[in-house]
Amino acid sequence: MTVTTEFRLRSSALPLVSIPASLPPDEIECSHALCLEPDARVFHVEIDAEYDVSEAQLAALDEVVTVTPLGERADTTIFKLTVELDDSIAPAFDPERFDGAKMKSTTITSDGWYETKEFKDYETFHDFHTTFEDHSISLELISITSNQSSFNDSTGDGLTDRQREALELAVSRGYYESPRKVTAAELAEELGISQPSLSSLLRRGERQILTSSLDVQGYLNTASK
Known part of the structure; x- marks a missing residue:
């Protein structure tokens, strides 16, 4: 990579x-x-x-x-x-x-x-x-951006580059493991952004992956109104 x-x-x-x-x-x-x-x-x-x-x-x-x-x-x-x-x-x-x-x-x-x-x-x-x-x-x-194939543009997941990179880093650092191996503050520092910006990127990226994977865009759009 x-x-x-x-x-x-x-x-x-x-x-x-x-x-x-x-x-x-x-x-x-x-x-x-x-x-x-x-x-x-x-x-x-x-x-x-x-x-x-x-x-x-x-x-x-x-x-x-x-x-x-x-x-x-x-x-x-x-x-x-x-x-x-x-x-x-x-x-x-x-x-x-x-x-x-x-x-x-x-x-x-x-x-x-x-x-x-x-x-x-x-x-x-x-x-x-x-x-x-x-x-x-x-x-x-x-x-x-990284060249890791699991997060390339051909996946059709709808993620932005920034969302993809934040999620990729979070996964690789063990953010989603239990217990967590890294904090949001540490991830934000590695990406050179604030912790609120990092949390927002992860939250929107997670939502986009769930939307594209479960095909529930219509429901999410209705629920968010």
Whole structure:
């Protein structure tokens, strides 16, 4: 099983948030190997060519060590930047903490980073989340999905992705066993949501599964009015 997450990291100390904060583009796209390779501080940054951001402007940023223009592609200008991480957040990007994580490109705004990252399991994502929070980097979870076949879209159960993931995690952690092996608060923490939100997801998911399994939608609709 792998887990794919979409999330936003928020901290003024994150690398390269200074570009949209001080230069014309509202956001930039980049690829990098932080969390994946030791001492990796190299970013390949794509900036919309219409903003005409120069090598000198990027080199003037305090965190940027070197700048190498790589040319243009699809109306974007590409630069290779070597950056120096802020000491306050550098330990959060230790690659030894995140074995098995894979990452797509990152969208950087002045407010933080938006990323889609694949983890080998929920535990790895939970460790990732906890590590960043411990270093004052807020992680806002947008979505989380897994490839476990028992909960794929072909089941026709009518669950939303969020309901499915909450139920899947609850089952795998022993929430429905007697006695319970995990609390709702612990499940909510793993998903990066509040306990009331977790309880609502489980309740609506359970209702949807019962509805689809027992074919009692008409009765439930009438009873809920």
